[in-house]
Structures are given as structure tokens and as C-alpha cells.
Amino acid sequence: MNIYILIFSYLLLVLTIILSILAIHVKDLLAAVIFMGGGSLLVSLVFLLLQAPDVAMSEAAIGAALTMAIYIVAVKKTEREDNDD
Amino acid sequence: MVNLANPTLLVVIPLFFAFLSIIISPFLKKLIKFVPLIVSALNLVVIYFIGVKVLYGSIVLGTTAGLNPPYVIILAVDKLNFIIVLMVNVLGFLISFYNIFYMKEEPTDKFHILFTLLIMASSWISITGDLFNVFVAFEVLSLSSFGLVGYMRSKDSIEAGFKYVVQGILAGSLLLIGVVLIYAQTGTLNMAHIATKLDYVGSLEKLVPYVLIFFGLAVEGALFPLNSWLPDAHPAAPSGISAMLSGIVTTTAIYAIIRVTVTVFNYSAFIPYLFIIALLTLFFGEIAAFFQKDLKRMLAYSTIGQTGLFVLAFSVGTQASISASVAQMVNHSFSKAVLFLVAGIMIEAQGSRNIDDLKGFGRVNILTSILFVFAALSLIGVPPFFGFFTKLAILQTLLDFPGFLGYLSFALVLFAAIIEGVYFYRVFKILFEKSDKNFQAENPWLVISPFILVLILVILSSRPMSVLNFTNDIANQLIQRTIYLTSVLGGLK
Amino acid sequence: MGINVIIGYTLMFIGAFFFLLSAIGLLRLPDLYTRMQAATKSTTLGAISSIIGIGLMKEDILIKSIILATFIILTAPISGSALIRAGYKVKSPMTDKTVVDKFKEKEGE
């Protein structure tokens, strides 16, 4: 594999981890959902770079779009702030 | 060319009817309730054709995609698979008959389709010869039981369903990771092929995937540290579902553990841990059941105890112990299904799950109560019943376990049986106590399924030795791994 | 080097220029509404011209790139308007220099 692609995919993975940590830590659940969707999108890019376009497509459509929508609906039906400490 | 003795049909027939019934459900909602009944009846026909071959000692294979294993998925039925899948479909048939008259809560059509899928998934786990297939079937199994546990949509059933979902999904991912690690080791997913390849793999590399798969399956199989979903889920579900979960789902998960432990992995290294886990499960389940006021919750804890019992027997690891374990599995499935079905009738008659409210029920509805007593006696292991012989066999094998643990477990099993006897005796006493309370008379249609199940138990009790001989054959076939491996791989090395 | 390659490079350069502009705009502009102008309008233009530029350089993907550009034209304004609207709904503050709020006038009727 091209070394630049490798570095880029590592960068994306690190970003994904940062986004997931943010998603856990942030108090606003809507923001958490958006961080998670962003992480999903980055992972799908990584899949594309690793030459798995099939997986990348499902990840983009399901992880980044549908799951996010479902979570947003769930947040809308319950409370937006994470009160549990 | 068409050969009905093909295990793939056991999966395909239910799926065909499930997809068909979602189409016709908006128009002919009344018909959907017969779908699980039809499906399990058709499955039983196929099982009959398979059974004719299996009983003569051959292993019936069902390949897919017209190629040979290990390149395609294969379903293989040996004697152990056969008895499990037979049990699944007999219980599925009778419980779905019960459900026809029991379920009134809307949307009943979706309930029956989910029940069909539950039967399908349990059958699938119990016949597959492919490790990834176990995962897929496990997903269908857990998803359908999530829907069914939360079906009543009351507060506690939603809560129980949620607990179950969280633990079940976690278990599923553990199972998936385990399968992936196995694939990374061996480059194949066929159980027999993995088994031949795992001989060349180091023990640590084998241990980690085994532990992951084991814990993944143990959640559904309700082994000790992972069973906190069960005591909530069983009472919250409709009674037919509790019977199915207790009698079938747990059993198939334990079957999968047995298959993975014996056939796929090298067997001996994991036994002491399994033994201790099973012992803890038994002890915890029976003690917790003793303190319950809620009838279904008591039965649920008793299921945990029984699961511990047959896993305990299995984990001794000799042929006799596996035989006793399978026999106890059969006994537990049938009698616990009866208990839950009858508990459903009782709860419907009095409107509460509390045991004390049942006072005098047995004087009004004699037949129902007698069925309850029969099944409970068989579960406890009182002499003329089948459970006595299975428990005797288990106690005999436990002494084979080396060292102090063998004697300890012997004592504990006896102790657990006594506790079981005490808490069931309490229920009997309350059932037949004098009281002027009014109960509705029993719905005769509801009593049919438990009655037939008790009849099966009575038949088993009348010839216990032939059953034990058959389970001995099963254990023999299971322990001789090479027969399974060579007949699945067809001479491929 | 054919004429299409030259045009392609030119278009890609223009696209990159617009991207740069939108980046500067995002940093420099005062409030959400003006920033969204930078983030959507010039980015759309940049994306379109770079995609079509690549399409011109490699002829076998020209049709695909045109379809892609069409999709961007169709979707980018929608998402931009939805975002700005959401920002307005949660009362994101405007800059002091704002002189007219048509949305408020319309709602007020």
C-alpha cells in the first residue's frame, strides 16, 4: 500500500477515536450523536482506503445516515441532556 | 433427486412461511396464528425423514450452493443435533398450539411471525455445521426473543426487554469477535475443518477465541455471572414465550456450547473452569428460586439452577456424563415447558403472579394443578418419574470427577434437589389449600398442550433405560470426533 | 498535452481557489449566517469545478463526474438552507451590522 494512504488512514483512525471519546464525554446527547455519525463517516473512509468499498458503502449508508437518524429520534423523544452522573 | 431428508429444509420452510405471512397479514390476520403450528408440523415431517437415517448411525448432511464443504455452508445432523432439533420442534408445535388460544394482545400476527422465527432460529443453531452460521442464527434468535419478551409493552416487560437487549447484543459481539479470531487462525469457518486445523494452533491462541465464544453463548445459556437478564425476562414475557425461552432457547445455547467445546476445540483444558461456573450457576439459581414470591420468577430461577445442573454433568467430560447431561436436558425442557404453560393458565385465572394468591386453585381446576404437580415432580427427580433416572445418572457421573470437587458437587446437587423439592412443595400446598376464592374454570383448549407434554414425560418415565441408552449412543457419537469430522469433510484433509 | 487537460487543470485550480476563499470566509466572517454563505456557496462552486475538471482530464469518468456535479448542485443548497434555518430557530446571534431580517418580517405577518 502507498505510504501516504497508510498515514492518512492512521490519521483518520486517530480522528475517529477522538470523535468517539468526545461522543462519550459531551453532555449534550444530540452533539454526541453527531460526533458518532462523524466517526462512522470517517470509518467508512478508512474502509474505502483499505479497498473494501462494499463495507464502506454500507457503513456510510447505515452507520452515518440511518443510525444517526434513529438516535436523533430517540433523543428527541427523551431528554436531550445527559443528567446521569 | 428431491430428497426430503435435507436439513436445509428445516430452516427454509419456516422462512418461507414467515415471508409469506408478512404479505398476507394485512388481509388475512386470522390465519397467521396457525403459521407456527404449520411450520413446526412440516419441520417434524422433515425431521422424521432425517431421523430414520440418523438413528442408523449416519450423519445427514445438507450442503448449500451445490459444492462441497468446507467451501460452502453445510448443515449436519448427528444424533445430538437430532434430539435437540426434535425437541425444538415438538415443543414449538405444542407451544404454538397453546399460543393460538392464549394470545389476545395485539398485534397478534406479528407475535406469531416472531414465534415462527424463534422456532426457525433454534432449529438452525441446533443443526448447523458452520461456526459463522451459529452467530447468524444466534442473532435471529436473540432479536426475535427481544421482541417477544417486550411484547406486552408494560413497564416491567420493556425494562426486562431492554436488559435482555443490552446483554444479548454484547454477547453477540463477543461471539462475533471469537469467530473472527478463529477465522484469522484457521482461514475457514466450517466446524469440522476448523477442528482439523486447530490441532496445529497454540493453546493461548485457542483459549482466547474459545473464551469469547463461550461467554457469547453463555449469556443466552444463562450461566452464572451472565444471567441477570433471565429472572426479569421470563416473568415479563407472555407465558408461551417463557416456556419457549426456558425449554428451548437455553437448551440450544447449551447445545452450542457442547458442540463448540467437544467437536471444534480441544476439550480437556477448559473443564475445571466450566465445572466451577456450572456449580455456581446451580447453587445461585436454586437458592434464589427458594426466596421468590412470584411464581414465574421462581420458575425462571429454577431454570438457571437446572441449566447449571446439566452443564455440571457435561463438564465432567466422560461419555456417561454427557449422556446424563443430555437426558437431563430433555427432562428439563419438557417439564419446564409444562410448568410455564400451566403457570400461564394460573396467572390468567387469578390475575396476579404472586404464589400466595393461588390459594385453593387446585380444588377448582384439578387437571391443571395435577399437570403442574407431575411436571414439578419430574423436574425435582422423584422416583417413578423420568427426572429421577437422569438425576441418578448425573450423581453417578459426578463421583468420577477427580478430587474434592467431585464430592462437593455430589453433595451440592443433592442439596439443590432438596431445595427444589421444598419450594415446589410450598406451591403444591398453597394450590390445594382450602379457600373460598373464586377462580375461572380452565379453558380446555389451553390445557391440551401441557397435557400432551406430561403424557410425553410419562412415556419417558415408563422406559427410562431405553432413553438413557439412546443418550449414551449420542454421547458415544459425540466423543468420537473423527466420525463427525470425516463425514462432514467427506475424506478431505 | 491536449486542450482538455489544460481546461481540466484550470478548472481544478479555480475549484481550489474557491475552497481557499471559503476557508478564509469561515474564519473571517462575523456570525453564523454569513459564515454559512462561505461554507455553502463557494464550496459548492469549488466542488463542482474540481469534479468537472477531473472529468475532463479522464474522459471515461466524464459522465459520472457530471452526474456527481448535478447531485452537488441539487443537494448543497438544501442542506445549507436547512442548517441556516436550524441556526435561526435556536436563535443564533446575528452580527450588529445586520440591517434586515426578512424571515422575521414574513413570520410576523
Added chain:
Amino acid sequence: MIRKIVYGVFILIIIAAIAIFMSNYKFGVDKMDVGKYYLDNTVPQTGAANVVTSVTLFYRGFDTLGEVTVLFTAALGVAVLYFMGENKRKQKLQESNFVTKIGTRVVFPFILLTGAYIFMHGHLTPGGGFQGGALIATGFLLLYLAYEETSIDRKKFYLVEGLGGLTYVIIGLLGFFMKGSFLANVLPNGTLFDLLSGGIMLPIYIGVGLKVGSELSNIIDDLMCEVKCEEAGGEE
């Protein structure tokens, strides 16, 4: 704060353990003899240009049938848990603006078209029934977001869903009756890279695509139901 640090150290230890353990594993080359068989035999045996599709639909088609069932079960479960019955509620969402409405109307058919393209070319290009179906479902999601009075006709969606599943099962059964093995290839392989190639994969993926699309749309409909419930749930 100390608790967080402890957790962090704990997680780091777990990650390190996994990394050390996984470094013993060798993914790839010489152990993957089954995978090698797939790579060598896909084109003569199935006629599909996309090996991934040939593995998921042909060699391990039974698993994919199971995955389709997983989605089916999930959709049913959601429908059961969100069943409303008589007391349907209706809440008004914030109305979308003009641009969103018109834009959605313009984009929606293209999304459906793209989804259909993806699942019909599953055996030639990346993607397939699941991806195409998910894309179709996002189209319906967009409709739900843009128009507050959207409600899909559940009967028709159930019809499509069931037919999609039945396609899979019936094609498999055809293989069973004609070649004695479930999901055997009963259609001609065709020439490589043609749309009509790959044997049974094209019809199966069409079925799967339609099924997944309608299933996910049903789930979306159920989830949106409490917010704006029109007819969903009341399929009498």
C-alpha cells in the same frame, strides 16, 4: 478525576493487551486456503465480476439469507414494540421550509434510482442489496424529515418486503429441486461484466435490495410514529 484516570489506565492496559495478543495473529496469505479457493473459482463457477458478492451470495448464501432474516426480525420487533393500536397520537413537527420541500421532491427519485442501480449491479461493482436498500431507506427518511404529513402505505411495503424475501427463498428452493442443493446456481452464468450475468445473484440481489429498503423504511416509519402518527400501526 482520579476515577477517570483509573479508567483511562485500565482501558490503556486492555488496549495494550489486545494489541500484544493480536500481534501473534497472522491475517492473510498462507492460512486462507478457503479464501484462495474463492478467488480462483469465482469467475468459472459463478460468473460474477465482484468476488465479494459471489462469496456473500453464492458460497455463503445461506448466511446472507440469515442476515436478511435478522433485518426482518428487527423490523418486526420494532413494529411490535412501537405498536400503537387505538390511541394514535399526532404531534406537529416544525414545518420545513420551501427549499427543503422542493429539493426533497427533486432529489428523492434520484436517490431511489441510485439505490436501484447499486443493488442491480451488485455482482459487477461494489455494493449490493444491503447497501442499495439502505440508500433507498435514506430517501424515505428524507421524505419524513421534509414533510410532516408523510406516511407510507404499510400494506404495500409489507408486500414488497415479503416478496423480496420470498424471491430469495424460492430461488434457493429452485436450486434444491433442480440440483438437489439449496441455493445451487440454476441460471446460466452469462458473459462476464454483462448485467445479465452471475446466475442467481441478480434476482436475489434485486429481492434483497427491495426487501431491505422497505424494511428499513418500515423501521423509520415506526420510529417516527409517535411524533406524527397517521395510519401506521393501524393495519387492520
